[in-house]
Amino acid sequence: MLLRHTIDSVSYGFRDLKDLLAKATPARAGDELAGVAAGSAVERVAAQMALADLPLRVFLNEAVIPYEADEVTRLIVDSHDAAAFAPIAGFTVGGFRDFLLSEEATGDVLTGLAAGVTPEMAAAVSKLMRVQDLVAVARKIRVVTRFRTTVGLAGRLSTRLQPNHPTDDPMGIAAAMIDGLLLGSGDAVIGINPAGDSVARTGELLRLIDGVRERYSIPTQSCVLAHVTTQIAALEMGAPVDLVFQSIAGTELANASFGVGIGMLEEAYSAALSLRRGTVGENVMYFETGQGSALSANAHHGVDQQTCEARAYGVARRFAPMLVNTVVGFIGPEYLYDGKQILRAGLEDHFCGKLLGLPMGCDVCYTNHAEADQDDMDALLTLLGAAGVNYIMGVPGADDVMLQYQSTSFHDALYLREVLGLRAAPEFEEWLRSDAPRRLTLPVVSQLAGEGL
Amino acid sequence: MELTRGGSGLHLRRYTPARVDLACAGRSLATGEVLDFQLAHARARDAVHALLDAELFAQSLREELPGSPEVLVLRTLAADRAVYLQRPDLGRRLHPESAALLHGDGCDVAVVIADGLSAVAVERSVVPLLQSLLPRLEGWVIGPVAVVSQGRVAVGDEVGALLRARLSLVLIGERPGLSSPASLGAYITWGPGADRTDADRNCVSNICADGLSAEMGAEKIFWYLENARLRGMSGVGLKDGTRVLL
Numbered sequence: 190m191l192l193r194h195t196i197d198s199v200s201y202g203f204r205d206l207k208d209l210l211a212k213a214t215p216a217r218a219g220d221e222l223a224g225v226a227a228g229s230a231v232e233r234v235a236a237q238m239a240l241a242d243l244p245l246r247v248f249l250n251e252a253v254i255p256y257e258a259d260e261v262t263r264l265i266v267d268s269h270d271a272a273a274f275a276p277i278a279g280f281t282v283g284g285f286r287d288f289l290l291s292e293e294a295t296g297d298v299l300t301g302l303a304a305g306v307t308p309e310m311a312a313a314v315s316k317l318m319r320v321q322d323l324v325a326v327a328r329k330i331r332v333v334t335r336f337r338t339t340v341g342l343a344g345r346l347s348t349r350l351q352p353n354h355p356t357d358d359p360m361g362i363a364a365a366m367i368d369g370l371l372l373g374s375g376d377a378v379i380g381i382n383p384a385g386d387s388v389a390r391t392g393e394l395l396r397l398i399d400g401v402r403e404r405y406s407i408p409t410q411s412c413v414l415a416h417v418t419t420q421i422a423a424l425e426m427g428a429p430v431d432l433v434f435q436s437i438a439g440t441e442l443a444n445a446s447f448g449v450g451i452g453m454l455e456e457a458y459s460a461a462l463s464l465r466r467g468t469v470g471e472n473v474m475y476f477e478t479g480q481g482s483a484l485s486a487n488a489h490h491g492v493d494q495q496t497c498e499a500r501a502y503g504v505a506r507r508f509a510p511m512l513v514n515t516v517v518g519f520i521g522p523e524y525l526y527d528g529k530q531i532l533r534a535g536l537e538d539h540f541c542g543k544l545l546g547l548p549m550g551c552d553v554c555y556t557n558h559a560e561a562d563q564d565d566m567d568a569l570l571t572l573l574g575a576a577g578v579n580y581i582m583g584v585p586g587a588d589d590v591m592l593q594y595q596s597t598s599f600h601d602a603l604y605l606r607e608v609l610g611l612r613a614a615p616e617f618e619e620w621l622r623s624d625a626p627r628r629l630t631l632p633v634v635s636q637l638a639g640e641g642l
Numbered sequence: 643m644e645l646t647r648g649g650s651g652l653h654l655r656r657y658t659p660a661r662v663d664l665a666c667a668g669r670s671l672a673t674g675e676v677l678d679f680q681l682a683h684a685r686a687r688d689a690v691h692a693l694l695d696a697e698l699f700a701q702s703l704r705e706e707l708p709g710s711p712e713v714l715v716l717r718t719l720a721a722d723r724a725v726y727l728q729r730p731d732l733g734r735r736l737h738p739e740s741a742a743l744l745h746g747d748g749c750d751v752a753v754v755i756a757d758g759l760s761a762v763a764v765e766r767s768v769v770p771l772l773q774s775l776l777p778r779l780e781g782w783v784i785g786p787v788a789v790v791s792q793g794r795v796a797v798g799d800e801v802g803a804l805l806r807a808r809l810s811l812v813l814i815g816e817r818p819g820l821s822s823p824a825s826l827g828a829y830i831t832w833g834p835g836a837d838r839t840d841a842d843r844n845c846v847s848n849i850c851a852d853g854l855s856a857e858m859g860a861e862k863i864f865w866y867l868e869n870a871r872l873r874g875m876s877g878v879g880l881k882d883g884t885r886v887l888l
Contacts, residue, residue, distance in 0.1 A: 367654060368654050521817075557687060557690055557820070585661045588820050604670060
């Protein structure tokens, strides 16, 4: 299918849907690196104009990666809900943007559409949206999930407490956990990125968090972000697994580079469900994603990085996850060069995830070789708060001493709650008001840390 | 105005290098904490953008390394830092003028030094590391030492192939973290060439003042070099071999 758009009597041609989507994407380093970006600013706008005129129905007939070649495409096509799509079936991509911004598109209406919107449609419309559009539409959509806390309610902002330590030292992790809990962090999850990916270590860290949680009756859930197979092995050996985590991407090949496939995730999902550890709900999966991961694994099939990212959400939504977050600036400047690119990518990911029905959070972050700093993070953090993000990260002083990158701090979350009038998840808020946090003492935690071993 | 030190009074700093127990102003961080962070970030940024004075560094290698080896100054297709950061592919390929300097007389190991993401790490750690490593390589034919500006790990494949080296050893500045702005990494690759991938390499990481000492780093690197040469391989397979040998 050749698509064309003419500007100033120059005719710009686009080979197919994936070429059009790539060239319509706002400028970013990864698409330049992959050689799929528009060659000029005007060609980019020509692509956006051609995309705006494209009927949404085209997306149901043309896959960016062939159905036969990729299980993610098969999942997207096979799970598409024609009835949910019916109300928007007559729109072009540009018309869809206008509709999303209209008063007619209330939160309930948008929630009803989710199963009819494909990841590629979400990516396409986001390419025509400015930052304020991404905020305004995402803000209307609430995706609420439950395990021991209720995350995603209107007027609430949750945090993942991330008490990482360079050598997984239990006392070091316990110290960062206490610091975070005392600053109101941890209502989305207490989640550790382990330095080593072993079954024994994963079990120890899970028992550490679980011991503290039970001792102080903290309404939250725990997670150790090892490989999914490691977590399931720990679960089978009796470890207290609440949420099962996995990094995922938007192509079968990229997922294979992570050592996962949809079938493996399905097994993990049923294993986690079978434990029935949730008290207020049964959302048991936790996924992380990020633009550029498919290209970095040389598994992008010529599809732009933002469309690949949206396809990862197509995988995530099959598993009714408790939490999904893009780790937006972690991947580095080859994919998102500076604060401007990171900011837009974070808001695109949040918008696309919410439109597709996911409980989106964001790891607002950057590395030291990116052209970004704390001011850029403050801007993205505040915009995501306005957009109704479900949760952000809580890292001591924003400095992750294990993963060596900068995320958001416990204090950043307090700032955001204060300036936007947001509150913690209701169950956790009640705990914070009780006298339990004042009883958090290091001797008891250190005893628990010892028992964790 | 009241500043509070942490919330806990539990002296959490004793247990972790993480930024716990931070002083606050209202709900935000106190001035001193903000400036401490900015300093750490500034150090890391300066490390990323610091330029390696390759000629001067090459001269110091000739003077300070045992046996006064031949040292070549090379560059990649990445013309500057901005290009380097955005185009990893260009930092992996030699500029034609540099490639023309390399001739294949054959050697056991080609030593390739690249600025990577921290020229500071290269300036601080390479000389002491090689002073410790080179004497261990008795009987090895060591090729000319290559100093590569705007280089990534895989540039060692091209250098090694042109020198017809059996092994390449790439010493490169690692991505700076807030707590470690000047850390050096070492990559060992058997049969360096265009078809090598990261899975074919072994890595010794975190060589710096607060991490692995030059002596320890040299010992680990020597183990990999010797075993790669013995077994004719490097990468994932060699790591498995370590366990068997232990």
